[in-house]
Amino acid sequence: MKTIHRILLLFSFVAWVAVASACKGAPEHGESTGADAPQPYVTLSMIMPGDESARMREFVDNELNARLKQELNIKLELTYIPWADYQSKVELALSTGENYDLFWYGTSFVSDYKTKGYIRPLDTLLQTYGPDLTTNIPADNFKQYEMDGSLWAIPSQAFTSAGKFTSVMVRQDLLESVGMKEIRTIADLEAFYTKMHARDPSYYGYLENDRGQDVLWRELSDQPLTFLDENQMFAVNENTGELVDYLESDLYKKVAQVRKRWVDIGVIDKRLAGNKAANIDQEDAGRLLFRVGAVSRAMENLQTVQNADPEAILREYYLAPDKPKYIVAPSNEAYMIPTKALHPERAMQFMNWILQSKEHYNFIIYGLEGKDYRIENDKIQLLTNDQFMYEWMWRNKNYFMPTTNVDDSVVEDMLHNDDNARISKIFGFHFNQEPVKKEYAKVLAVYNEKFLPINLGIVGYDQAFPGSMEALKKAGYDKVWAELKRQYADFRAAQTSRADWGGSK
Template identity: 30%
Template sequence: MKSSKMLIFLVLMLVTTSILAACSNKEEVGGKGKLETLTILYPGDESDRMTEFLEKEFSEKMAADLGLKLKVIFVPWSQYWEQKDIMLAANEPIDLYWDGLPDLSTIVNKKQSMPLDDLIKQYGQDMLKVLPMEQFQGAVIDGKIHGIPSAYAPSSAMYQLVAVRQDILEAVGMNEIKTAEDLKDFATKAKKQFPEMKGPADIVFKPLTRYFTEEQYNFIAVEDLIVFGEDSKKAHSYYESEAFQKVAKFNRSMYDAGLYSEDLTIKYNERDSRMQTGLYLWVEGSLGKELEIIDAIKANAPDARVKTYLLAPEKPRYITATGGEVLGVPVTAPNPEGAIKFVNWIYKSKENYQLALYGVEGKDYEIVDGRIKKLTANEFFYEWMFRNQNYQLFGPDVAQESIDHYKTWDDEAVTSASLGFRFNNEKVKLIETALKEVAGKDLAAIRSGFVDFETEYPKAIKKLKAAGIDEYVAEIQRQLDEFLASK
């Protein structure tokens, strides 16, 4: 009898303990005790408002909606790519990071990005409602999706535009920019009339390449080594092209005239930061670039206006990439599921999108007549990193004509035959490493006009040849021919 009572007592105790444990787990999740950590590597500097946002409003939303605790590691722009490689090589616990889509094959071969097909199928269905599968075409290698293109918006002539301080352009008696000579004329006049300005923030070599080349080019390899000729359908060594030589000579003339500073070469990756100080004349643009940077510029130059121009506007515009950047999930990511859940959550609704990109409505921004009025600076997740034309908002100062122009930008564009091509560098990795060294140490300075072209260019090309550029071009051409034949 005592044994039966004891058995019943033990069973009741076990059941009670299980119930209490279950309740305890639920309480811990509700109290953020059991949240999964999601670690994001992120370029740029962390603002005070972003810190507060991540710790309070956004933290609460991530816990409630996804059961995630977000950890964002900020790395200054000037150090980002180097630190990214170091951290991922050391298998540090990174779940999500941003990089350039043209470097995807290198990223994949370094094991820095895992295939995402199954994860997207399981956790990314909301994302696919506003980010069409065609958008992922540029992130496919060997039939597998290895990244999430980080913008869905008009994209023809990507990286071929120039964002210009329109207020200063008009103040020096000019109305528009169409040519390289216009840029030089603008810089010359601005230097004389506005001596407090520091000149261009960027050498804009890709817009200049568009202007100087007869055949339009699409850059298809790391360090801008190789271009795809839109007419010839061939791969070309960019640094050996006539267009590059014209770009380098033009930029040298800018240095000789005292219009470029050495920072444009030595601190090339800080060009956007320079522009946002309000003390510079132009920076490489993309469609809508002025919308991204105008608030930061106005914080330092309240009367500033920025307008984006396409050099040689009469030449065709090609759609060459489904987004210029990519979000990657490392092979060693501790929480790859959380990474896709996070991106999916942003695109799930306009409310989520606006919270992540613009902050808290009523505190950080207001929506008035369908336009967004920002009450704080651009201190949240970069709008350009997650831009989606289904949710995109425009500020009250943007003319409706500009919005209409933006939305119809791709209507007359031509789709590049190279769209979706991703070079696999597996067979020429050593050659590519050697070529990157020459490009970084020798040709970058020539490209920006920092050194004398006539004496230094022949030396650099000799090094490029010795490093194996011809074999590298041949391998890209082989893969390119296979890709074009399969279309």
Template identity: 25%
Template sequence: MMRSVRFGKMGLAALVALLLVLSACSKNNESSSNSSASSSASKSASPSAGSDAGASASASPSADSSLPPVDLTWYYPADSQTALGPVQDAVNKITKEKINATVTLKPIAFGEYNQRMNTIAASGEAFDIAWTSNWLFDYVGNVTKGLFVPLDDLLNQDAADLKASLPDFMWDQVKVGGKIYGVPNYQSVTGREGYIVPKDYADKYGLDVSAIKKFEDIEPFLEKIKQGESGVAPLVMDYNGMFGYFIHTQGISTLPITSNPPIGFYDSDTSMKLFNVYASPEYKHYLEVVHGWYQKGYINKDAPTIKTVDDLAKAGKAAVSYSLSLNPGTETLVSNNRYGGKPIEYVPTTGFVVDGNPGIATVNAIGKNSKNPDRAMMFLNLVNTDKDLYNTLVYGVEGTNYDKIDDKTVKVKQDSGFTNNAWVMGNTFNGYLQEGQAPDTFDVQKKTNEEATPTQSVGFKFDVSPVQTEIANVQSVLDEYLPGLSTGAVDPDKKLPDFLDRLQKAGIDKLMQEAQKQLDAWKATR
């Protein structure tokens, strides 16, 4: 998350949407989940200190009386914050005491975040902090445009605890031109693709998890749900479809150049020769399968137009969903955030993979026009080292938005008017566990981070500046065609040729040539 978008919403998982990350998180429209935002990590991760280093309820001293009061602004993506006021008050009670600062929280819906933040950036509006990533509100591209300030000196001066608390590989990955421009949100940074199935359906219709190796293997199970359940979509999709959520299942890695990345290489190809994934036989096969599913009524009819699947799933109108962040310990989060607390079962189609750049899958950066960059840095230091502040940002107010089960575990109150994705706010390992999560969840996630298999392009960052026009044009074509095609709503025999022709005219070949040039140069330095 992670909704979670590598090919459209981490979170939990994006998931976590979710997932949603789920990361997390991705490719990810997993905005409804506290899981990873991205299916990416570094095999060579070696923390400079434990991820909990310096994290405590009183990590920072009381505010220096010489600090003048300031109000900071923080833009970030979130989909359900109708009761934000009391949470913001609780946050500011902590920050006022610690750094004599208050913050105005400015959540924007995931589906609107990229467009609205690009408008804000183009207008020159001053903001102190903005969330950014390699799949939504492009981190590297925004650095190249000069939108964010370099943080190296600020980290040393105002956030030593934060700097020491994260693994070295996380800081390495947010470097552009040798400088740090954002604070990475440490999380479960691996990915594992597959389906999410409510356990009652799995039991009722005899789901055989071991039989599902490819994305299409779920079809017999969908047919049983269609025949046995009235008013339930056997498979729920949003407008992104699910091609990108099963990309490694199909043996492909993609470069996160745009939302729904159009360029990739085969995982088995050590030369990393790039190709247009939408012109691949894998995508054509995917379209043929999901178009058939759509016609049979397995997929919700409004898939091309909805931006999140959570409402349908929570209402009991949807059964199977999917994620690229089926990470250990996230089942409870996905259950709570996507299925209203119903037990779920993960059906993975890959092992744990490390893809892309975990450090830039979810980042908080300081705006170049901020009038108080030092205080913004102090605030981010607190967010990532003060557990009380972090958990208030994620879970809200105790008794109103959640109840404590014990010192480490909480029960979230559904429909309290406030939810946040943990991987958006800061270091997730400072968070509470949710009811049902194993006590060793964070330890298992950290171990998985270190042991997952990295893809060949881990660490590559694409400089978009030579092809900004082509990227904009290609993205426009993707936005126009993918909702209908990738959800199965339109006939691929009629629309796919037009789609590929428009991509050619938009400049995808030039985009691919530039990406190949940069990828080859990066590969030569490894």
């Protein structure tokens, strides 16, 4: 009887709590749960890549911070780092424990930074302070940053993503000026460069050394492959699900031979090869004929290119366009909160604030309506040439509007990019380097010294590959490869097990 009495008392208490909670009311949409009490005024330190425009500095110091103080009681301290220095300086800041609260980087860095202890898990922060993030970003986007049962980054972009970094972006206006309409083959790219160079040698072709090999795969390979790692040593065969030792494959030799030919004919300029800052400067000056695409780069880069050449038009193409495209990551954009962050809760509140409404979204990306932009026929008419927060970092299907200077055909390309796309076999896979971190570090050092010149076409494959591969093996390549295969096999087995139990992916 005493036991029954205690149970009845417990039920009565639970019912009372439920009634009390109902009377208080659930948080309204857009309110930050767990933050009803007044919060102290703090400075939120954030790192971003690129060069800060004059208007962006003025906007942050005035309109943005005035609003953030009123609505979140924070001041945003935004530090821009030039693209060419971003990786090294972010690594330095994280490794030395500088007190930054928020920073951006690409998908491939999340696992590495998690392993190194640079970033903190975000599950509780997201649940408490991120209701609008989870409302406007699909659940699958978050899954790509889940490791060891925790979430490690916020996938800020929620848009089309199949085939990202496997397309090529070209100056469409210049392409048409030499009597061409589209790009479908490697030969088309070479013809475009040759015709433009004959007419005006100040223009040049360019395909980044840090990306772009898989752009060529679409034509050169009879099997659909996807890179497994940022450093482009390993891949997966999308047909079979098997891992591929790319560097020792015949495909790598074919790609290297194309790159060498491009150096010989001038498509890749030896003086600029490997110098990312110089290449970006040339692109900003409107002298670039083509580069690696990114699904929506033709829209993203248009404003900058048109600052140099108002007549510029950009368009993205896939070589061998009839071949399938694969979704490796639904978002390549990752916002992370460092382990040493002083204000992690406020960092999450700030990210949530951006997606709280379309008005907030437009405000931080385009500035002040009527001064920096206006809306015309469901498009953004830019009133300033200065960049604000990068639109591509936060592009969201629920809020997206193209700018008026972007051709409708480019918008259609973007919106339909994922039509009939397939999920990659490596979706959700993260290589944990910890078991082979010493070997992996040595392998990367050798790769950067020996293989990047081959990738760029500065040295020939036949001349450089044998000695380079031997050096890579001595550094521990085979051990890294074996560990990668072991982890991938476990990943595939877990996928099969989930599928057997009715799970997804």
